[in-house]
Amino acid sequence: MRKLIEFRNIVKTFDGQVVLKGVNLNIYENEFVTLLGPSGCGKTTLLRILGGFLEQDEGTVIFDGQCIDKVPPYRREINTVFQRYALFPHLNVYENIAFGLRIKKTGEDIIRQKVSRMLSLVNLEGYEKRKVTKLSGGQQQRVAIARALVNEPNVLLLDEPLGALDLKLRKEMQRELKRIQQEVGITFIYVTHDQEEALTMSDKIVVMNAGEIKQIGTPLEIYNEPVNAYVARFIGESNIVDGIMKEDYKVRFDDKNYECVDFGFRPDEPVDVLIRPEDIAIVSPGKGVMRGEVKSAIFKGVHYELMVETKTGVTKTVEMHVVTQHDKENQQAGEKISANDFFVDAEDLTEKEMTDADFVRIANAQAWDADNRDISLTKVTHNIENKPGVYEITFSTEKGTAVTVKVNVVSPEYVEDARHNIGISALDFFITAEEIQESMAISTDLKTWASAEAWNLQDDTSVEITDVKFDFDPATVTEGTYKITFATQGREYKVETTACHEVGDRVGLSFGPEDIHVMHKEVADA
Amino acid sequence: MKSFFRMSYPYILWIGFFIVAPMFMILLYAVTKGGNNTLTFHFTLENFGRFFSDPDFMRVLWTSLRIAFITTVVCILIGYPAALFIANLSERKQTMMILLMTLPMWINMLLKTYAWRGILMNFDDLSSEIKVFIGMVYDFLPYMIIQIHTAIAKLDRELLTASYDLGANKWQSFLKVTLPLSVPGIISGVTLVFLPAVSSFVIPKLLGGGNYVLIGTLIENYFLVAGDWNFGSAISLIMALIIIAAMYVTRKIDRGAEE
Helix, strand or coil, X not given: CCEEEEEEEEEEEECCEEEEEEEEEEEECCCEEEEECCCCCCHHHHHHHHHCCCCCCEEEEEECCEECCCCCHHHCCEEEXXXXXXXXXXXXXXXXXXXXHHHCCCCHHHHHHHHHHHHHHCCCCCCCCCEHHHCCHHHHHHHHHHHHHCCCCCEEEEECCCCCCCHHHHHHHHHHHHHHHHHHCCEEEEEECCHHHHHHHCCEEEEEECCEEEEEECHHHHHHCCCCHHHHHHCCCCEEEEEEEEECCEEEECCEEEECCCCCCCCCEEEEEEECHHHCEEECXXXXXXXXXXXXXXXXXXXXXXXXXXXXXXXXXXXXXXXXXXXXXXXXXXXXXXXCCEEEEHHHHHHCCCXXXXXXXXXXXXXXXXXXXXXXXXXXXXXXXXXXXXXEEEEEECCCCEEEEEEEEECCCEEEECCCCEEEECCCEEEEHHHHHHCCCHHHHHHHHCCCEEEECCCCCECCEEEEEECCCCCCCCCXXXXXXXXXXXXXXXEEECCCCCCCCEEEEECCHHHCEEEECCCCCC | CHHHHHCCHHHHHHHHHHHHHHHHHHHHHHCECCCCCCCCCCECCHHHHHHHHCHHHHHHHHXXXXXXXXXXXXXXXXXXXXXHHHHCCCHHHHHHHHHHXXXXXXXXXXXXXXXXXXXXXXXXCCCHHHHHHHHHHHHHHXXXXXXXXHHHHCCCHHHHHXXXXXXXXXXXXXXXXXXXXXXXXXXXXXXXXXXXXXXXXXXXXXXXXXCCCCHHHHHHHHHHHCCCHHHHHHHHHHHHHHHHHHHHXXXXXXXXXHC
């Protein structure tokens, strides 16, 4: 194949922001090349530079062996299908397609021939006289393609041409575009952020991010051998875990050594390990290389998408005391008041500078009058000290209605998991059955009542508590003591399988050396 | 719904008193002759016959149409490049330029025309007609520029990019994309310039000198000087019909451009 286009170190800046950071790319004859990346990655900018609508700050574009940096767009043998089609609203379908030919002063009979050939190529025979503004999105798209192709360019640029179409039409047009490209046999450069579109149509995919090319390859190469976690995540579904390359063909992750087919890494190099969800097979719990519990199962049409937890996260169990609350009544004032005993972390007392309002909230203290109207608690007195022990706190209203409850100040008891670098803490608590029954989101409320928190031991950032386990029915809970376990995210694998599995099933996971793909850690950009 | 309709009563009254009734009276005056009283009307088409059979009146009508037509053409020729230039400026500069363009419109037309009279007095060798042209173009040009500018400014820039992409250079792109798509702007500009130009009487009177008579001056004379309301009404009616015909034709052209 002959090299048709060469981008040499293209740099482009908009308002001081670098959009392209020195892009080098070769494109050959008759290729269907896709520039793939998220919005703002520079793919459209690169296309516009090739079309001549933007000028690069640095670098050179070579077209067919000649530098075209100074060639205006109307003299480049390149045509474009624009994102929003940009059809001429004052011309009908025929005249839109004939536009380029008329500029070249082509004879009328030749124009008629070529336009009708184009109309049949894009399946729009009989639409010559239609107004383009009256066409559907898919039809406008076809006119735009015909209008570009009729000029017989060497290269057709397509800037997210299917973005505005619905899913079914998009799939149809994908096949259509591929067919047209094969029929006319010219280079298509296609810009999209849709990975599926890229995989379906391309001969070659160029994955871009933040103004740089991350990987160039065939769809199969990009999918099976992504160079780093970014590319792997962008294309298809993926499980990516941290690992260590022990030696060639041996990688360690999740505390186990696995054989793999990758080599050429430094000994003990930290790596990203990719296992595609469809490469993992579900087997019976004793078998396979891992075991776990099904956390969720989503039906996706052809297959189920399971999340299998192979390792639980860091956990902390606390006791919940369900109590009956005794309202205290002040007959004279016609008021009632109530509050719960509570636990508080000695460290929180000082670090979070807990105020009376905090105590009112934690104790769930409230007062109300005969008409059930809330009355504000104007006075809070307590003898709480900053060391573990049992203290008393009294809440009272303006009229002297008061209630006294116990405060258990405890020293911090948190669980640290050095291997995961995660700490988790939660406190025992008192609560009434009524409050549990009234809860709209029990897991979230349990976290609040127990002051459950998890954090990263290294940088002290907050870590989400993803799992709250309890063994009572919130609707029928009675007085007593219950255990509640809070846990952070464990190791989960996404698995695609055609067999149905229930949430909670114990299963084994099986995959072989060829299903494991080891990638270098991405170097973080400065 | 009923109460909603009731809200339109003041407007219906307004329209009735100040638009329909005067029009009807013009019509009535035009088809009757002098000596009317409240009880008897002398219906006649004499007024129209008098207008169309007198070569002097026909000449005045012709001059008025010619002057309005040329004024409109000159406004397009000056206004289009100006509008195109403004539309290619940055947004902030565009607002500024449009403001500058419209600024003279805030000043009373009589005042501006007097100012022109003062200026043109120093140029004795200019013919009356040229002076009227200058005054008219000066007064009506902003309407043309604003209409065309609006049409060009709302054009999708991507259409020009597409045109370059298809091999058209800047000039070809202008002829094949920008110009045809700004025709609706030109049409509304024409409406806003031709109609007032054809019936203007202040400008020809003040700039053309006493012996330069256009149709507007003629109507004014018959109403205010000669006191022949019947003939004045007939001329007004003829003008109105010509204007309606002109509007109908421009509408047609506008539709044609859209197809």
